[in-house]
Amino acid sequence: MTEREAAGGTAEAAYARAVALLDGLGATGLEAIVVSPGSRSTPLALAAARGTALRVHVIADERSAAFFALGLARATGRPTGLVATSGSAPAHWLPAAVEACEDRQPLVLISADRPAELLGCGANQATDQGSLFAAHARARFTLHAEATIGHAHDVGRRAAAACMWPQPGPVHINAAFREPLVAADPASCPAWSPGRAGVHAPERMTPDLAALGTIAASLAGRRGAILAGRLAPGDPAAAAIVALARTLDCAVLADPLSGLRAGQPADARILCAADAFLRDPAAPRPDWLIRVGQPPVSRFVEQWAARCPDTVLLAGSTDWADPLRAAGTVLLGEPAASLSALAAAVSRAGLRAAAWDALDRREVAALEALRALPTPPAEAALVQAIAAAAPPETPVFVANSLVVRDFDSFLPRRAAPLPLYANRGVSGIDGNISTAAGVAAGCGRATIAVVGDLALFHDLNALSLCRDRPLVVIVVNNGGGAIFGQLPQAGLPEFDALWLTPPGIDIGRAAALFELPHVRLDAAADLETAILSALATGRGAVLEFVVQRADSHAGRLAWWNSQTCGSKAGRS
Ligand SMILES: Cc1ncc(C[n+]2csc(CCOP(=O)(O)OP(=O)(O)O)c2C)c(N)n1
Incomplete structure (x- = not known):
């Protein structure tokens, strides 16, 4: 033409x-x-x-x-x-x-x-x-x-x-x-094939090696840690963090969305319970902290990081995330490249950071306290069941509100990779199932989505996307926006009407409307089997996990309190 x-x-x-x-x-x-x-x-x-x-x-x-x-x-x-x-x-x-x-x-x-x-x-x-x-x-x-x-x-x-x-x-x-x-x-209007007219990317930003050398030298002889925030699944920064931590012999506080809690070697010092043990205002602070990735899910981890005296933020672009404006040094450059260069600079100069296992001890104590709870939050069992049951590389989409925080609190380390996805840009509870369906289509793998009941309500017609797709939607049915029960609004007389807002829908009937199998789970013991069977069908399914909101809330409080005013075992 x-x-x-x-x-x-x-x-x-x-x-x-x-x-x-x-x-x-x-x-x-x-x-x-x-x-x-x-x-x-x-x-x-x-x-x-x-x-x-x-x-x-x-x-x-x-x-x-x-x-x-x-x-x-x-x-x-x-x-x-x-x-x-x-x-x-x-x-x-x-x-x-x-x-x-x-x-x-x-x-x-x-x-x-x-x-x-x-x-x-x-x-x-x-x-x-x-x-x-x-x-x-x-x-x-x-x-x-x-x-x-x-x-x-x-x-x-x-x-x-x-x-x-x-x-x-x-x-x-x-x-x-x-x-x-x-x-x-x-x-x-015939079929067409693409021409060859590519646009090619410029080289990614490389870090300033002189600045890196100075940073490396500043770590020597001092006690430190790495805070790994949210990284996209597959980001090479994840492996580079583990390598640098090994070189420095320091612990990594791993946000669940860093992906570092799964698929890492057993000897990597990956910490999973920081949100619990850093609630203690007296929690120990390192001399230096290297930060990578987007801000962590936990506000307590973020606040603790902001109080650390010497923070180095490895930023991939000039719009780095630092909501508490706490970063000391900002090192621009592709984070994976900065991490590797830092590890090389440390090794080359024969520098050693001072050993520091205060955080590891806190982690051990926090996990012991969780195991010792007489009635742990039901969501702990859910997250642990997913970690136990999901085959390697199963994509898991984690909805906003309590779900992503539950993954922060309860996702343990596991040997096999478990890529986690979430919409944390603006943390909406809308479109979460649709996004998960897109993740399932893009990954071409059986995928798990974990959502609250209000998040399900927001995106109900996305259940139609699960019909011919291997997407297992696990709905945590706790009768509305349970997250607000942790906020001061919970004490207001209008709490139920203005914040909790239980959607009041029968989730089984909602699933049936879209011709999806539905399993209601009242007991944590059934979770693993139900998840495995649903994944094995290669089709969509809705698993409704019923949670008693008040019990769950009490369980969380008991755990957190044990970290701030309970046994001082393992503290330093
Ligand atoms: C689109 C959108 N609307 C409102 C909010 C505010 N909000 C945050 S959490 C929440 C309640 C979510 O309830 P649910 O999905 O049942 O999860 P739960 O709190 O029980 O974990 C609301 C309304 C939001 N984040 N996004």
């Missing part, structure tokens, strides 16, 4: 423009597109479906589609596309776009729009779409209905680049199409 024909108003021209756009988007590895149905988006949907190198997922609810795309992006590390029609449809992408923006996930939001002559005149399904994602898109592009093929391809490539560099995140392309949208002869 010539440029002149493409600029004309034929369905073939619209299709060619859509193909050029998607072809350009392939420049940084976009392979999957999540399409929601609509008329105005026809050229885009058709171009996606007829692209031989693209994998298309069709999800009717745009909100769910966007979270699914987010899960795909998390699992694959690749830019993931979304296509929807004009009007309110793309507005449903906003919650996932906000999460993707804050947690740096590459989404390409492609909204179809009406041509200019149908805007601002009361035409149906038309609104100002260009600035829908204003603050949350790394870049915004407009593709007019008259755009040439070259322009469409260029927009695709630029958008592909902007969603990956310098910082991954969402980009928005608003693409207008003029009717007719469907060609009389379907063969005139």
Whole structure:
């Protein structure tokens, strides 16, 4: 098709423009597109479906589609596309776009729009779409209905680049199409294969070696620890942390989302109970602390870290996370590279950090206290059952609210890898099941999602995504937003009505609506078998774990209190 024909108003021209756009988007590895149905988006949907190198997922609810795309992006590390029609449809992408923006996930939001002559005149399904994602898109592009093929391809490539560099995140392309949208002869919109028009990444930031040498020297003869915050599954920083800790002979406080609690050698000093033992204001502090990754789930760990006198933050970009503004030295550079260079500098100079096992002793005491509880929180058994039952490399999506905190509190070390995923950019309880379904699709493995009952309620229609997918959804049914029971709001007379808000749905019937098997579990003893059997089916399932909120809360309090005013065993 010539440029002149493409600029004309034929369905073939619209299709060619859509193909050029998607072809350009392939420049940084976009392979999957999540399409929601609509008329105005026809050229885009058709171009996606007829692209031989693209994998298309069709999800009717745009909100769910966007979270699914987010899960795909998390699992694959690749830019993931979304296509929807004009009007309110793309507005449903906003919650996932906000999460993707804050947690740096590459989404390409492609909204179809009406041509200019149908805007601002009361035409149906038309609104100002260009600035829908204003603050949350790394870049915004407009593709007019008259755009040439070259322009469409260029927009695709630029958008592909902007969603990956310098910082991954969402980009928005608003693409207008003029009717007719469907060609009389379907063969005139043929299948297409990608061209070769890559955009290649610049080298990642390398750390300043002189600064590294100074930092290495400052560790010598002093007692320290490493705090591993949230890392994306597969981030090479995880292995580099373990290697540096071995060189320095220091402990690693491992956030559950660091991934370091699973798949590491038995002699790595990985600590899992810091959220409990660091509740003690008298907990020992190291002389230095090296921080890697996003902030930890635990506020107590974060606060303790902020009180450590000499903190070195290894940051992969200039928008490093330091909410308490506590970082002493900030070392910019790819964290895995900084960690390895630091280990090399320490070894080369023959430096030794002073041995310090005060934290290890606290860990042992905290875990003993948990085992000794007469009525431990039921969620401890759930998390431990998942750690025991999940086959190696089973992706586990961990919902926000108490679930992610329970993984922090109770996830023990285990030998086999267990990649954990979560939406911690803005910590929403929305779209969690949709994201997990995207993770399952992206990983191509039987996946577990653990969600609260309100999080389930928020994303109920995502159960439709589990029907033909190996996603086992474990719902912790504790009668509403139990997390608020830990806050001062719990004492207010309006607590149940304004905060707890039990959804009051029959989870078994909800599962049945989507033709999913449902198992209700009242006893922790049944958990492992139920999880294993559900995973073995290779299909979706809903396991409802019933938790007595008050008992669980009392169990947690008993454990935490044992750390601050209980036995002083193992303290230093
Ligand atoms: C989209 C969104 N709305 C509201 C909140 C505030 N919020 C945080 S936790 C929570 C309750 C979650 O309840 P549930 O999913 O049942 O988990 P539980 O607290 O019982 O662990 C709410 C409403 C949020 N984080 N995200």
